[in-house]
Amino acid sequence: MLSITQIKKGTLIVIDGAPFEIIDYAHSHVGRGGSVVQVKIRNLITGNVFDRNFKPSDKFKEAEIEKKKAIFIYAHKGEIVLQNPTNPKKRWSLEEKIVGDKLPYLKPKTEVELIEFENEIVNINLPVKIDYLVKEAPPSEKGNTAQGGSKRITLETGLQINTPFFISTGDIVRVNTETGQYVERISKGV
Numbered sequence: 317m318l319s320i321t322q323i324k325k326g327t328l329i330v331i332d333g334a335p336f337e338i339i340d341y342a343h344s345h346v347g348r349g350g351s352v353v354q355v356k357i358r359n360l361i362t363g364n365v366f367d368r369n370f371k372p373s374d375k376f377k378e379a380e381i382e383k384k385k386a387i388f389i390y391a392h393k394g395e396i397v398l399q400n401p402t403n404p405k406k407r408w409s410l411e412e413k414i415v416g417d418k419l420p421y422l423k424p425k426t427e428v429e430l431i432e433f434e435n436e437i438v439n440i441n442l443p444v445k446i447d448y449l450v451k452e453a454p455p456s457e458k459g460n461t462a463q464g465g466s467k468r469i470t471l472e473t474g475l476q477i478n479t480p481f482f483i484s485t486g487d488i489v490r491v492n493t494e495t496g497q498y499v500e501r502i503s504k505g506v
Contacts, residue, residue: 317375320353328360328379335360335379335433360431361438363416382432386440388422401427410437418442420475421493442493447502448472449488456481 323329327338340356353370360381386398386408396415400406408430412419414437421442422428429441452470466478469489477491479498486505489498 318378320370320372320374320376323353323355323376328381329357329376330379331357331376335381335438339365360433363439379433383441384430384432386428386430388426388428389424391419391422396422398428398430408437410440414438415440418493420473421446421491423448423473444494445490445492445499447488447490448475450483450485450505453479453483453485453487456484 318327318329323338323341325338325341329336329338336357336359338355339358342354343351344354345351351372353372355368355370356365357368358365360379385401387401389397389399389407391397391412394412395409396412396419398408398410415422418440423446426446427443430437431439431441448471450469451472454467454469456467465481467481467483468476469479469483470476471489471491475491475496477496477498479489483489483498483501484505488502488505490500490502491497492499
């Protein structure tokens with residue numbers, strides 16, 4: 317069991333049977349009141365982030381998480397299929413609900429990290445930035461970039477994002493998978 321003084325940013329703990337990661341940690345002491353530790357925690361199963369306060373008497377079980385590399389192959393009928401990068405015969409099949417809102421960012425041959433808790437895959441981590449082919453982009457009009465602005469495009473996975481006006485169909489763009497925002501154009505389409 318971990319005491320409140322043993323946890324820090326990045327520590328993995330179990331709260332109510334679910335694994336959480338400490339994202340931020342701050343100790344505060346208010347006048348004559350007792351000290352409190354304010355933490356920001358992320359549920360590793362759902363990805364939700366919470367703010368919680370803990371007292372010095374609180375104890376936590378350390379979460380035993382195993383992380384494995386995997387390569388996304390395809391999604392079909394509510395399931396996604398991944399394979400081991402070193403042994404392509406070893407495959408995992410997961411329900412799409414485990415991946416949740418990360419599904420539109422998955423494209424074939426994307427390397428991901430499987431998060432395993434109590435011998436069960438509970439979530440995946442994506443690379444922070446992934447490059448995508450632009451499938452559809454409305455044409456740009458000359459002079460419409462003077463005020464900045466953006467237009468909505470569709471990527472090869474069906475994901476729609478906002479980009480600057482100069483992005484065209486066939487371009488390769490880099491997207492931040494944590495924020496869902498355009499980062500930069502990698503190459504211009506032909």
